[in-house]
Amino acid sequence: MIPAILTGVRLHMKQASRNPFDLSGVIVWPILYASIAYYLLDAKNEPRLLLSASLGAAVMLMWSMVVIASSGALEQQRWQGTLELVVAAPTPLTAVIGPICIAGALVGAYAIGATLIWGALLFDVPVRVEQPLAFAVAIPACALAIGMLGLIMAATFVLYRASFHLGIAMQYPVWIVSGLLVPISFLPSFVRPLSWVLAPTWGFRAIQEAALGGTPWPDIGMCLVLSLVYLAIGGSCLIAFEYIARARGSLRLT
């Protein structure tokens, strides 16, 4: 199963890199998100707040990359007629869909760096990391957790044909509930438990704490715990949804 996962990650990144539309998005989006971070808060004289907003925008971008990669890739697999063939293979579907989400998260990890660099170049956002080691660990931990959250969503994409639209629709709610657009303390109290089970909440906190100085390790730990929980839920959902898709005959688009 490991070779299938590694080859899958590599080939899905390769496939995406050969799509001019995807490629242009990877270049343009970080600039866009760096601009959002700068203009979202009127904090030009508060460098720490500006960096925090930039990091929030970068995690927003990572979530977008994962959700679009997983939903878009699955829709593309339906059109290509490859979804049936990967389902027909003896490798569990988790090891087929998971690499698509991980590939999206790796592109998202790059996007964090690109957003910060563009922020620094265009808007003088200070990029000063207080705990470099924790920061270096927090980014892949965040990418893994968000990638595995994408796996749960991807399971629904196996079931529904309009998967890409569902993916687009899931971007904003997660941005808001995870505190990436506004602090979680601004949200109604009944929404907060939902924030706690979403990977972007902890991933953002881990990266933010590492960059600004704080206690990032518990948040990194939460990212890893959530990754395992998401993997278990996503894997189970994929088994169940694959069975339903076989019963409905919905693996093929046409």
Place this chain on the structure above:
Amino acid sequence: MSFTVERGDLFGLLGPNGAGKTTMIKILTTLLLPTAGSARVLGFDVRRQARRIRGRVGYVFGGDRGLYDRLSALDNLRYFADLYRVAPRDRRARIDSLLELVELKGRERERVETYSRGMKQRLHIARGLLHDPEILFLDEPTIGLDPLGARELRETIAALHEAGKTILLTTHYMYEADALCERIAVIANGSFVATGTPADLKAVVGDNTIVEIETFGIREETIERLRKIPGVKGVGVETRDQAQVLLVQSAVGADVVRALLNELADVVTGKVVTREPTLEDAYVELVRSA
């Protein structure tokens, strides 16, 4: 609907569009669940033991879908080799031998999107054979191929069969089924209407002679009159471009051509051919009478 395919057989599944051929193959390759009844592949139940079946069968469908177009043929084969758990040490040799078999050696590093339809179809065959499956399911593999490409693919299928591979083939091309299959089942209206060797099926119309008459603008009442001519056993009509071709079955030795042409005196007619029955004639007769 019940049938058994023996090891090493090349078994053909024929039937009109919507008869259920592809559905049957998808059930047997575990992509669909049967709504009723049961099916076993190599002794494994398709409903409860899907994963055990998947590693032992290969599935190839016709057309140019089912490949990662922006990747090379080599990348496609590497990925599917991993998905089908081909041991890493064997992977390279296996891919090389399959590229040789389907005559894509030397082109394997080119992107699939630059391939012709025939090349894509041959790549599909290679993909389906990566894990050396015990059974190969071929769902209309030559559809849309040019005559040369289709012939090459048929030669590949025949070579696989000679090598001992069990193959289940669906096709709309009767000459293809006649040339390749040892046994054939004809599906119509959701059930088997005949099963046997191509010779068995031809025997359905075997004691007949077929008269093909090209006509233009023939009416239904004229066809009814033709059916009543002594010695005529049946009349079918096929549309070919602008023409309606009458396929008239008559008893061997019965000279019905003159009588037919007399009845068609007020119809524009073209070529008239008398010939032995083919598998296609048998198929048409079986499906019509179902």
